[in-house]
Amino acid sequence: MNETLREQQYALARHLRDPQRNAPPPGVEARRLKIYRELFYGAIEGLLAGSFPVMRQALGERRWHARVRDFYANYRSQTPLFTEIAEAFVDYLQGVALDTPWQLELAHYEWVEAQLYLSDAEDPLHDPAGDLLDGEPLLSCVARVLAYRWPVERIGADYLPTVAPQTPTLLLVYRDAGLQVRFARLAPMAYQLLVGQGSGQERLQALSGDLQQGVALLEGLRAQGVIIGTRRDVVLRPSPTL
Structure with a gap:
């Protein structure tokens, strides 16, 4: 891959993850950047909101979005699967300072509930x-x-x-x-x-x-x-x- 193109892609990815700290690559229209930012963040936030509805209600919109944006900007997920994003979020919570003492346990409880609902595991002999x-x-x-x-x-x-x-x-x-x-x-x-x-x-x-x-x-x-x-x-x- 052309090194210039690679650096442009990395610059765009950094900007989409954390636009407050990373400038966009040059030459991209501001209107398009706004659409990309909203689409990418909205996809992650929607997945997490569906997996952790009680936490979202308990934290309130402002704190919930602050938590999701920090996860989106700073956590380096090792999975490409959307179905494993909730587990990655629980892992993220174990390594950050929490603004409510019950946040990690509530997230784990909701994650277990979602995992059991989706599970296709089979019982052993x-x-x-x-x-x-x-x-x-x-x-x-x-x-x-x-x-x-x-x-x-x-x-x-x-x-x-x-x-x-x-x-x-x-x-x-x-x-x-x-x-x-x-x-x-x-x-x-x-x-x-x-x-x-x-x-x-x-x-x-x-x-x-x-x-x-x-x-x-x-x-x-x-x-x-x-x-x-x-x-x-x-x-x-x-x-x-x-």
Whole structure:
């Protein structure tokens, strides 16, 4: 590529990303530059607004656009895929000073919700009718067990906490059979049961939990499709010798 053309393209890209700090390349009509700036920024802002609607409302228009413009100008995304821009935005938030203490957790929560809605993942090999006490309970590939300092599922334009609660927010987020993403608050025991290791019985014993209550919880989650059964390990058979 001609070096002059390459430098013009870079100059244009720098200007479109951050017009306040980068002059446009010479010879480009101001009216056209304005159209390009609005189109490029509008595409990114629209994608993020669709992925983080609660954050946009909670921050308000001025702070929201300031945050998106800073992301657009300064974050160097490694993905060419529009579907991964939301994940890049969450990554960006981890490296900047935030003007609200709950901003990163709220963004992560909204990103998980969007990821589950769009996911085409497939569940691993499992036994749908497996014994949830003797076997290892297996979560659906479209279910997540999450813990946050802030009550992310309540934050919005009408609720903007400034002090984190003493107890964490424990959530189950999952996509149901109707392809709707739902969430449920978890009690500490239910959270530990779902993130634990080993068989259902081993998890309950580690928690000193009531066996009958634990089984009822696991079976209820299986009925909802959150737990898909028990893990079934793949047995690799040796290749036949000639």
